[in-house]
Amino acid sequence: MTETLNPDQPSDASVPAFGAGRRLRATEPRYMEVLDFLWEEASVLDRDDLIGWKAMLDQAIVYRMPVCVTRKRHSGESFETATMHFDEDYLSIAFRIRRFVETQAWAADPPTRARRFVTGVRVWQGATPDVFDVTSSLLLVRSADDDYRTDILTAERFDRVRFAADGTPLLRDRKIIADQSTIGTHNLAVFL
Amino acid sequence: MPRLKDGTLVRDLFNHDKREVQLRVHHDAEIFELEMERIFAKSWLPVAHESEIPNPGDFVRRYMGQDSCLVVRGDDGRISVLLNACSHRGMALCREEKGRAANFKCPYHGWAFSKEGRFMAAPFEKQMYGDQLRRDADDLGLVTAKTGMLAGMIFANWDHDAESFQDYLGDFAWYLQAALERTNRGLEVVGPPQRHIMRANWKLLAEQLADGYHARALHQSAGDMGTLGHNPNDPASWGLIGINVSTPGGHTLRCIDMRLAYNFEGLSAESTAEQRLTAIPPPGANPEMVKEFGQNLSDGQIALIADTPPLVMGLFPGTDFFTLMSVSGSEDGSHGPVMVARTWIPRAPDLFEMLTWILVEKDAPEELREKTKRTTVRNFGISGYIEQDDAEAWQGIQKSVQGPIGRKLTGKYQAQVGIVKPDDFHGGGDVHAGFSRDDAQWAWWKRYAEVMSN
Numbered sequence: 001m002t003e004t005l006n007p008d009q010p011s012d013a014s015v016p017a018f019g020a021g022r023r024l025r026a027t028e029p030r031y032m033e034v035l036d037f038l039w040e041e042a043s044v045l046d047r048d049d050l051i052g053w054k055a056m057l058d059q060a061i062v063y064r065m066p067v068c069v070t071r072k073r074h075s076g077e078s079f080e081t082a083t084m085h086f087d088e089d090y091l092s093i094a095f096r097i098r099r100f101v102e103t104q105a106w107a108a109d110p111p112t113r114a115r116r117f118v119t120g121v122r123v124w125q126g127a128t129p130d131v132f133d134v135t136s137s138l139l140l141v142r143s144a145d146d147d148y149r150t151d152i153l154t155a156e157r158f159d160r161v162r163f164a165a166d167g168t169p170l171l172r173d174r175k176i177i178a179d180q181s182t183i184g185t186h187n188l189a190v191f192l
Numbered sequence: 193m194p195r196l197k198d199g200t201l202v203r204d205l206f207n208h209d210k211r212e213v214q215l216r217v218h219h220d221a222e223i224f225e226l227e228m229e230r231i232f233a234k235s236w237l238p239v240a241h242e243s244e245i246p247n248p249g250d251f252v253r254r255y256m257g258q259d260s261c262l263v264v265r266g267d268d269g270r271i272s273v274l275l276n277a278c279s280h281r282g283m284a285l286c287r288e289e290k291g292r293a294a295n296f297k298c299p300y301h302g303w304a305f306s307k308e309g310r311f312m313a314a315p316f317e318k319q320m321y322g323d324q325l326r327r328d329a330d331d332l333g334l335v336t337a338k339t340g341m342l343a344g345m346i347f348a349n350w351d352h353d354a355e356s357f358q359d360y361l362g363d364f365a366w367y368l369q370a371a372l373e374r375t376n377r378g379l380e381v382v383g384p385p386q387r388h389i390m391r392a393n394w395k396l397l398a399e400q401l402a403d404g405y406h407a408r409a410l411h412q413s414a415g416d417m418g419t420l421g422h423n424p425n426d427p428a429s430w431g432l433i434g435i436n437v438s439t440p441g442g443h444t445l446r447c448i449d450m451r452l453a454y455n456f457e458g459l460s461a462e463s464t465a466e467q468r469l470t471a472i473p474p475p476g477a478n479p480e481m482v483k484e485f486g487q488n489l490s491d492g493q494i495a496l497i498a499d500t501p502p503l504v505m506g507l508f509p510g511t512d513f514f515t516l517m518s519v520s521g522s523e524d525g526s527h528g529p530v531m532v533a534r535t536w537i538p539r540a541p542d543l544f545e546m547l548t549w550i551l552v553e554k555d556a557p558e559e560l561r562e563k564t565k566r567t568t569v570r571n572f573g574i575s576g577y578i579e580q581d582d583a584e585a586w587q588g589i590q591k592s593v594q595g596p597i598g599r600k601l602t603g604k605y606q607a608q609v610g611i612v613k614p615d616d617f618h619g620g621g622d623v624h625a626g627f628s629r630d631d632a633q634w635a636w637w638k639r640y641a642e643v644m645s646n
Contacts, residue, residue: 065575069384070289082383083550087569091523095417095570098523099577103416107580181289182545183388186583188575 018158019133021125031123034134034161037169042116045191050097053191058162058170063088065155065176065192079177085188086176093191100189107189112144114190126160131172134159138176138192142185151185153178155192193645196222203645211634212602213641218393219593223644224541230643231509232257234351236360238511238535239263239273241549242344243380249292249307252384255537255545256348261337262286262296263346266307273348274309275335285334290384296334309334343372343379343551345533347511363620364443364507370493371502371515374474375481377554381533382565385547388574392586393593394510394536394544399636400582401506402444404432404628405607410581419519419527419571419578427627428452435500435617436609436624438632442508442639443621446628447500465491465498474501475515475529476553476564492618500617508639510535513551514572521570521577528567542590548573605630605637 024031037056044052065086066079088096100108117139124133135158142151156179160172176192194202202223205214217223239254240263251264253276260276262285274296278285283300286293295312297304302315311332317325325332337348340357342365347357358365372379390397400406407420407430415421415430423429434448450472459471469482474497485494496502505513516530531551536544550568552561571578593599607630613623624631 067384067386070287072288072291075288075291080383083381083386084565084569085386085573086575087566089522092521092566092570094523095521096577099413099417103413105413105577105581106410106584107577181387183386183574185388186390186587187388187580189577189580 016127018160019124019135021127021133024123024125024132030132031121033163033169034123034132035121037161038118038121038134038136038159041171042118046115048111050100050191054094054097056169056171057090057093058172059090061088061090061093061171062173063093064174065178065188068178068181070181085178085183086192105189107187110145112142112190114140114142116140116192126162130163132161132163134161140190140192142190144186153180153183153185153192155179157192194226196220201645202226203641206637206641206645207602208638208641210602211605211608211630213605213637214599215589215593215601215603216599218395218590219541219599221541224538226644227538228257231640232538233259234349234354235509236340236347236349236354236357236507236511237509238345238533239348240346241379241381241533241551242271242341242346243554244290244384245271247292249294250290251286251293251307252290253286253288254547256337256350257538259350260284261348263348264293264307270308271339271341271346272308273337273339273346274305275337275350277335278303279305279311279332279334280314303332305334309336342368343513344381345511345549360441361507362441362443363437363439364445364505366493367437367445367496367502367619367621368505368513370489370496371474371505372513372551374477374488374497375484375553375555376487379476379531379551380554381549382552382561383550385549386573387545387547389539390536390544390546390583390586391542392544392583392590393541394538395640396586396589397536397544397546397582398506398509399633399640400585401504401512402436402438402446402632402636403630404430404434404436404446405630406585407431410585411578413581414519414578417520417577419521431503432628433626434503434628435614435619435626436628436632437619437621438624438635439621440635440639442636443506444508444632444636445502445505446632447496447502450499450501465494468498469494472517475517476531476551476556476560478557478560481553481555490618495616496619506636508636516571519567519571519578521567526563528563530568530571531564532568532572542594546574603637605634608634 066081067083068079071078099105118136120137122135126132138155140153156177158175162170162172237256240252245265248267262274262276264272276285278298280303285296285298304312311329337350340347421430431448437445470479512534514532518527533549535547538544552564609624609626609629612625
């Protein structure tokens, strides 16, 4: 499995490319643990428990969402890592969360309601025994105020999940590749 | 003189004595259609940055109002802006958002056009048309727009009879050059723009550019987070003391008074503008670049960006440049600049699309480039925490105008400074120094009223 899964291939040749390791079968215990982690994460975010979500992040996290551009089939990648919708690390995510939780952030108070559906989870052994490369499909349905209309965002996510020494899984990195070129919601005051 | 179906004259939507505008302008489909014809089909609009299409044949597909256009670099390096619709039957010619092309061939019947929009050839041309297309070739080209450029941003206008780009910028060229064309190599964009939708009328963004007053309430969280309003009861710390400028053409800008907003500790009162700029470089620049400013800017322009730099620069009807000196976005306590160019595409009376480009100096060292990119994304654009709150106001007003009672309300712009121009201020236009009141915003509405009423 060496196809290009992650737009940011490590430049260090000693680090295997994303998804280059052994693919775990869906019956293996580690696969189950990763899957359970993603479901738990989605549930924590759906419940707007942002402090709880922060505790699931590795403090070295790189969290990014590149802009998507419509290209012809053979013209190259349809995402653009040069421009990001999100370009975050742990401390900038912590900043966003503190704004939502502790200040009068009109965009998130009252909060919008979102439901995350995570499916198509695939897991590969990562560069070290404690790290796993994970791809998943995300369907996020967002509802704001009393508007009957909902915003739908779909994306493929490229994650690295790291198991800490005590066995706790943490989100080490995430890259979100949205399917929309023009994002169909008024802001990204939600985490994907 | 346009009249709406209910008999209302469009000009009567504006009360110039009271400085009020009826909020139905944000709701009526009839008004929206008039705007498309009278404003977006005839105005200078930003379509791309030249750094997006560096090589011959490079193109991006964008919108001017509702019309799809191609922005193409020709073999001679010149840029053409073309209607993305085949002259044969109107098929959308190009179906990707960016790429490189030797020419543009319609997928429907195969008519081909050059990078400048000239009709080149059609399949089975002789059998189908004889020599008719050869005779008519000059008339079969793509619709072209005329173009202009500011800080590398390509502007286009479908109306070839419209005023020149320089005349359109008028007094604002001086300010925009000072803020955006200060270095030898100039600005580039980091990549294609972010795009997202907003369930609101486009004017709610456009007219808000000159509104400093909302910062205290709507951006309260930015104050709580230590980015704006370090002293919540001091208007200067909310960027509300400075100089607003407007033009009869509806351009607006807000300059903040640096001397009130920042601490120039260590610099004497007699320090030069260049010393002050070196101590606190303007957004996106570093002390090294400040040395080049003198080669590109006049003394008056340098004084402007040192003491009262433009913060929000709006061009009627569809452009703004936003340059913020120092905002936060991380719990590491660091601050950085925001550098964006934006445009908005009206989709319906209650829907527009926003495009946000991130600007960096071509000569920016990697660290400054990354810092500018990150701070900008964290504060502005779709995920930017400052702009998230603006979206609430735009969409909140749009909800109010859905009902027949709500849309009888008026927007009120009575707070006026008048024309107040400090002796040491070198800029042109209508200058309103002091507290950031409604003068410039009302100037925007006056221009809108003029274009829509006559």
